[in-house]
Amino acid sequence: EAGVTQFPSHSVIEKGQTVTLRCDPISGHDNLYWYRRVMGKEIKFLLHFVKESKQDESGMPNNRFLAERTGGTYSTLKVQPAELEDSGVYFCASSRIPGGNYNEQFFGPGTRLTVL
Amino acid sequence: LAKTTQPISMDSYEGQEVNITCSHNNIATNDYITWYQQFPSQGPRFIIQGYKTKVTNEVASLFIPADRKSSTLSLPRVSLSDTAVYYCLVQTRYNAGNMLTFGGGTRLMVKP
Numbered sequence: 001e002a003g004v005t006q007f008p009s010h011s012v013i014e015k016g017q018t019v020t021l022r023c024d025p026i027s028g029h030d031n032l033y034w035y036r037r038v039m040g041k042e043i044k045f046l047l048h049f050v051k052e053s054k055q056d057e058s059g060m061p062n063n064r065f066l067a068e069r070t071g072g073t074y075s076t077l078k079v080q081p082a083e084l085e086d087s088g089v090y091f092c093a094s095s096r097i098p099g100g101n102y103n104e105q106f107f108g109p110g111t112r113l114t115v116l
Numbered sequence: 117l118a119k120t121t122q123p124i125s126m127d128s129y130e131g132q133e134v135n136i137t138c139s140h141n142n143i144a145t146n147d148y149i150t151w152y153q154q155f156p157s158q159g160p161r162f163i164i165q166g167y168k169t170k171v172t173n174e175v176a177s178l179f180i181p182a183d184r185k186s187s188t189l190s191l192p193r194v195s196l197s198d199t200a201v202y203y204c205l206v207q208t209r210y211n212a213g214n215m216l217t218f219g220g221g222t223r224l225m226v227k228p
Binding site for chain 1: 160207215218219220221
């Protein structure tokens, strides 16, 4: 079974530019999450999709961030315009339909974003 | 969710047993304890989860005392490849699809 994949692995852009990150979850996983770790900070939740619907987007920092999951498969996270403080590692995770006692999340390797 | 506290770092040697303790004084009845492992340049990976007493799998054991205010992740006979950051998390049993809340984690360094 293929794991969660993310593209690109690294992205270097200038302040004010736009970047789009992509996440392909494990096939059949309805839950998709975005997290990020900015320099020196802890991994923080951004948002959660259930299929194509946004279940929780309480962690999105501001309206420069737009996440989509059309068709309930892969997801994109667009940052427009990018600011210096957006630099960090963006992780995507997926899991099966909630149920049972826990919900193991499978993480991708992350996209390292550097804004100059 | 209950806040977790764990040591920032630990050192060990190959072949030793490593125990990482996590405090979660405000854990609620519906909460369970989960540990994730993260290697450099990778995303976190689920290791083990428990609610009370002891849980063991092929990777680790998790010890949870009766008051559940702390938990201990035990890694038997560590190797160099166990060098990683280990995160203790508390998750709500219900609404299990909710986000994970990460703390700072414990950076384990295994030396030869």
